[in-house]
Amino acid sequence: MILIQNSLGKIGASVLGLLASIGRVTLFTLAALSHVLRAPFYIREFWTALIRIGWLSLPVVGLTALFTGGALALQIYAGGGRFNAEALMPQIVAVGMVRELGPVLVGLMIAARVTSSIAAEIATMKVTEQIDALVTLSTDPMKYLVVPRVLAALLVVPCLVGVGDLIGIAGGWSVATGSLDFNSATYLRNTVTFLEPLDIVSSLVKGCAFGGIAALMGCYFGMNSGRGAQGVGKATETSVVAASVLILAANFVLTGVFFSL
Amino acid sequence: MISLHGVAKSFGHNDVLRGVDLEIPKGSSMVIIGGSGTGKSVTLKCVLGLVQPDAGRILVDGQDVTQVKRDAFLARFGMLFQGAALFDSLSVWQNVAFRLLQRSNKLSKTDAKEIAVEKLRRVGLKPDVADRFPAELSGGMQKRVGLARAIAADPEIIFFDEPTTGLDPIMAGVINDLIREIVVELGVTAMTITHDMSSVRAIADHVAMLHHGRIQWTGPISELDHCGDAHVTQFITGSAEGPIEAVR
Ligand SMILES: Nc1ncnc2c1ncn2[C@@H]1O[C@H](COP(=O)(O)OP(=O)(O)OP(=O)(O)O)[C@@H](O)[C@H]1O
Ligand SMILES: [Mg+2]
Numbered sequence: 001m002i003l004i005q006n007s008l009g010k011i012g013a014s015v016l017g018l019l020a021s022i023g024r025v026t027l028f029t030l031a032a033l034s035h036v037l038r039a040p041f042y043i044r045e046f047w048t049a050l051i052r053i054g055w056l057s058l059p060v061v062g063l064t065a066l067f068t069g070g071a072l073a074l075q076i077y078a079g080g081g082r083f084n085a086e087a088l089m090p091q092i093v094a095v096g097m098v099r100e101l102g103p104v105l106v107g108l109m110i111a112a113r114v115t116s117s118i119a120a121e122i123a124t125m126k127v128t129e130q131i132d133a134l135v136t137l138s139t140d141p142m143k144y145l146v147v148p149r150v151l152a153a154l155l156v157v158p159c160l161v162g163v164g165d166l167i168g169i170a171g172g173w174s175v176a177t178g179s180l181d182f183n184s185a186t187y188l189r190n191t192v193t194f195l196e197p198l199d200i201v202s203s204l205v206k207g208c209a210f211g212g213i214a215a216l217m218g219c220y221f222g223m224n225s226g227r228g229a230q231g232v233g234k235a236t237e238t239s240v241v242a243a244s245v246l247i248l249a250a251n252f253v254l255t256g257v258f259f260s261l
Numbered sequence: 262m263i264s265l266h267g268v269a270k271s272f273g274h275n276d277v278l279r280g281v282d283l284e285i286p287k288g289s290s291m292v293i294i295g296g297s298g299t300g301k302s303v304t305l306k307c308v309l310g311l312v313q314p315d316a317g318r319i320l321v322d323g324q325d326v327t328q329v330k331r332d333a334f335l336a337r338f339g340m341l342f343q344g345a346a347l348f349d350s351l352s353v354w355q356n357v358a359f360r361l362l363q364r365s366n367k368l369s370k371t372d373a374k375e376i377a378v379e380k381l382r383r384v385g386l387k388p389d390v391a392d393r394f395p396a397e398l399s400g401g402m403q404k405r406v407g408l409a410r411a412i413a414a415d416p417e418i419i420f421f422d423e424p425t426t427g428l429d430p431i432m433a434g435v436i437n438d439l440i441r442e443i444v445v446e447l448g449v450t451a452m453t454i455t456h457d458m459s460s461v462r463a464i465a466d467h468v469a470m471l472h473h474g475r476i477q478w479t480g481p482i483s484e485l486d487h488c489g490d491a492h493v494t495q496f497i498t499g500s501a502e503g504p505i506e507a508v509r
Contacts, residue, residue: 040364048350129346132311136340137360137410138332 028220032146045148053114053149053215054156058163060113064105065097065164069171072096077180089176090190097168098195098203099259104251106164107210110157111243115218118149119239122222123232131223146219150212157211158204165203202258209254210247217243262287263418263450268307268317269474270300277303279474280317285467287322290444290451292461292482294496295471296505301454302343304471305420308452309340321418336360339416343423343454345407347395353406354391357381360414380409385435401427408436412443419443421453425460437463458497461485470496472505 073093080086122145125131134141169191176182221239225231263285270278277300285291293301306312308319310326319326326334347356357377361368368376378388384405395403404427411419421440425433437460443449444466453464461468462482469479470493478490485497495503 125348129342129344130348132306133340133342133346133348135311136309136335136338138335138363139359 024224025216025220028223029216031142032150032216032219035140035142035147036151038143040143042144042148045144046152049149049152050156052117053110053152053211054160057110057113057160060109061106061160061164062167064109065102065166065168066171068101068105069093069097069168069173070175072101072168073172073175073180077176089180090172090182090187091194093172094169094191094195095199097172098165098199100251100255102165102168103161103203103206103210104247106157106161106207107214107247107251108244110153110160110211110214111217111240111247114153115214115243116236116240118215118218119222119225120232120236122219123225123235126223126225127227127229127232141223146223149219150215153211153215154208155211157214158207161203161207161210165200198258202254205258206251206254209250213246213250214243217246262320262322263308263452264320265304265308266318266320268304268314268319270303270307270312270314276474278307278314281471281474281476283469283476283479285450285452287450288444288448289466290440290453290464291467291469292453292455292465293469293471294455294461295477296496297456299471300474301471302422305340305422305452305454309335309338309420336414337417339411339414339419341404341407341411341419341421341424343426345395345400345403347403347406347410349395351394352391353381353393353395353398354378356395356406357391357409357413359410366414377409377413380413381406383412383439384409385432401429401432404428405432405436408439415447416449418450419452421451421455423454423456425455425457433457433460434463440464458499461497 073089076089076092076096077086080089080092122131125134125145131141131145134144173182173184173187173191176187177184217239221235221242225235263283265281265283268278268281269276281300281304283291283304293304295301303312307314308321308326310331321329321334321337347353348359351359354374354377355362357380358373360366361373361376362370366373374391378391381388381391386402386405386409390398390402390406395406398406404424408421408424411421424436424440428436440451440453441464444451444464451464453460455461455464465482465485467479467481468485470477470490472492477492478488480488485493488494491504495505501507
């Protein structure tokens with residue numbers, strides 16, 4: 001009896017803890033958004049964030065998309081061959097990349113690359129009292145650290161997703177034309193005519209949402225880091241896990257919103 | 262004038278401050294001494310609002326610090342953090358000129374840099390340090406950059422958290438003179454934390470000793486040597502024997 005009570009208590013406590021965290025993250029998000037519209041705006045920080053989140057992520061995003069597009073083409077060709085549907089490969093690669101794999105893989109790569117670095121940087125700033133120093137210099141850390149990063153991610157991750165989609169399709173195309181005897185022009189025509197505007201819009205909207213999630217999680221866990229090197233490590237770890245899980249969950253919800261209505 | 266009334270702060274079960282009462286007259290230099298971990302840094306952070314006290318009131322020029330407009334209030338302060346707390350993403354001069362570069366100050370970049378270089382010179386750093394990054398400096402150099410940043414915007418009230426730890430004796434002397442000069446010539450109100458007794462004698466108008474979460478003794482520097490308080494005597498003579506236990 002006591003055992004059951006204890007374990008029920010533990011489950012209850014962790015559920016309450018989870019709900020409390022969701023509440024805190026929501027409040028943090030609202031606070032960040034409310035600062036977007038109020039001066040001052042730190043352009044320099046914003047540019048740095050754009051470069052670091054966008055430009056410097058291009059190689060990772062490109063490679064991920066290229067290999068995934070190629071592998072997807074091989075799989076669909078092989079799988080489609082089982083019921084003589086190889087010819088549909090270009091369309092399926094395009095839809096798969098643009099609707100799902102492009103945004104999700106780019107989102108997860110951004111979580112790995114950007115969320116972790118934001119969390120580690122801000123957590124280190126917190127641990128070494130740099131955040132306190134900002135406050136004493138009349139600078140709101142929310143405006144100086146959080147808003148530029150979140151805004152930059154919201155703007156630049158959709159672009160990365162767009163690039164990822166294109167490179168993924170290019171990966172499929174190069175496998176198809178290089179080793180599977182597809183005609184290059186037909187492949188491209190099939191891809192272009194098959195994709196609908198909604199596919200592309202959904203891809204970019206997902207990119208925007210995932211970018212926002214990735215940056216917000218990095219900032220939130222960085223700002224709430226514990227003390228010492230351990231605190232920084234824990235903040236980084238939790239932020240990447242939270243961002244990845246939230247990105248996958250958001251992907252499910254957005255896919256539902258876009259394609260089942 | 263800064264006054265603290267019954268300021269208390271606990272972190273979990275760790276009761277750090279248990280009712281601190283202290284007055285720092287305008288334009289004077291107060292030095293806080295006390296054992297490691299007694300809450301000296303926390304006291305300064307309470308005044309700045311970086312740490313919320315659990316109880317008590319803090320007044321600056323008669324105004325409760327929880328009821329002032331934060332930006333205008335903080336613009337009057339300069340703070341040297343114990344670990345310097347320099348922004349690693351900015352160069353040394355941008356750190357020093359951080360407040361000057363804010364829009365409200367309407368200073369051009371070149372003017373701000375000029376002021377930064379001048380402040381760096383005052384803390385004994387050469388102009389070529391200005392374009393380096395904090396991570397490239399030694400601990401003592403970082404401390405002095407932090408000091409230059411604290412005084413850069415000519416604040417009315419400056420807090421120095423261990424300004425001379427990590428400095429060689431000559432540099433410590435330079436910094437002591439600088440703090441004294443700032444207080445005497447510019448009429449700044451200063452609150453300094455230090456463990457260095459020669460620094461205390463060089464800087465202080467008044468001394469307060471923090472012990473066990475309260476002010477154990479406070480008085481003018483002239484009375485420090487014959488205050489008759491066993492805690493203070495043990496502290497300034499650096500003796501292991503006395504009322505302050507060595508293991509805390
Ligand atoms: N943010 C915090 N969270 C938890 N505990 C804290 C925090 N800040 C300070 N403390 C605790 O408060 C106590 C006093 O810390 P404080 O930094 O004020 O000491 P100090 O008197 O400045 O010591 P030192 O001379 O070594 O710098 C310490 O026990 C410290 O662990
Ligand atoms: Mg301290």
